[in-house]
Ligand SMILES: *Cc1c(COP(=O)(O)O)cnc(C)c1O
């Protein structure tokens with residue numbers, strides 16, 4: 001087998017095992033797409049192959065290639081995703097009242113975290129000789145996949161809700177994808193994409209059901225572990241927003257692997273944040289009954305009514321001793337503005353949601369004031385300028401006249417005299 005380090009695909013429900021060299025999405029023993037598969041590894045092989053030189057010099061996520069489920073002889077399709085900075089955020093920390101750092105994954109090649117997964121998906125599709133790749137997405141996964149498909153020379157056909165932000169619809173067009181904007185919700189676009197995959201046999205990169213794509217998301221956990229080693233301190237909390245739940249699941253799996261291998265001596269508690277209007281993972285984690293499947297939030301990237309990865313997502317707060325919270329759309333927009341004004345980091349609403357989550361968790365006493373927190377900003381703000389304007393208000397529109405500036409800032413000489 002060319003993937004010596006990958007042992008099996010195990011069903012998260014019934015633990016049946018499947019051959020990792022075949023293309024299979026979910027365990028057929030369960031109805032619908034619920035039998036999500038988990039990739040299992042031989043960590044002795046990985047440990048032998050990984051040069052554990054954790055010096056913080058991370059050019060891309062492929063530093064962790066020994067952990068990634070691709071064949072040794074596969075040609076890697078990459079745009080240098082990953083290796084994102086972990087910033088001190090002194091101004092934000094002061095505003096929040098707790099020591100906070102920001103890992104800015106909006107700086108990935110297509111402007112979001114999902115590039116980590118798309119690189120794996122396109123690498124695998126290409127290696128398997130498939131030439132058409134597809135996914136359903138609230139917007140970012142589709143834009144990301146389209147970029148990597150272009151890079152890898154594959155055709156890409158994507159399904160997105162018609163109401164996705166304009167920036168996210170334009171982006172995949174530039175990358176040459178066929179964009180099918182479905183008249184309906186993300187959940188409806190998702191179901192259609194699964195049906196189409198069965199029918200046409202395109203390679204499907206959908207969140208959650210493709211067992212390999214989430215594996216790329218582990219590298220953010222590897223990076224956070226490595227960056228913790230360099231800083232000499234593991235944060236008490238790492239905070240993610242949750243839609244389908246693959247992101248927090250992958251990040252936790254990655255961090256835990258480094259801990260289990262002894263590369264880092266502690267692990268953080270994971271805090272998962274959802275919007276009040278799309279709260280299914282939070283409800284499941286908190287044991288709420290009557291979980292409804294509406295998805296109504298301005299944070300379009302986490303507007304998911306029926307998350308496909310609730311089981312894996314809940315493991316993150318469960319195993320790490322963490323928690324989940326909900327935040328309002330108003331808080332999300334305030335958080336977007338706060339992150340921008342305090343640190344110069346421009347996130348889309350779902351990328352700023354963790355900041356709102358920290359505020360909520362502080363209020364509830366989940367996070368304590370003397371702890372340290374890392375918020376992971378998952379997406380770049382320019383993808384969704386309409387939402388931003390709701391948070392910030394509009395610009396000052398003026399004529400090209402000095403007097404108009406004076407009307408705003410007062411007389412220049414008087415201002416200088418005041419200084
Ligand atoms: C997809 C996405 C998320 C949520 O990730 P899930 O794996 O669906 O939980 C969060 N933020 C951004 C910017 C995203 O694109």
Ligand SMILES: [Zn+2]
Nearest residue numbers: 011014027035
């Ligand atoms: Zn099963």
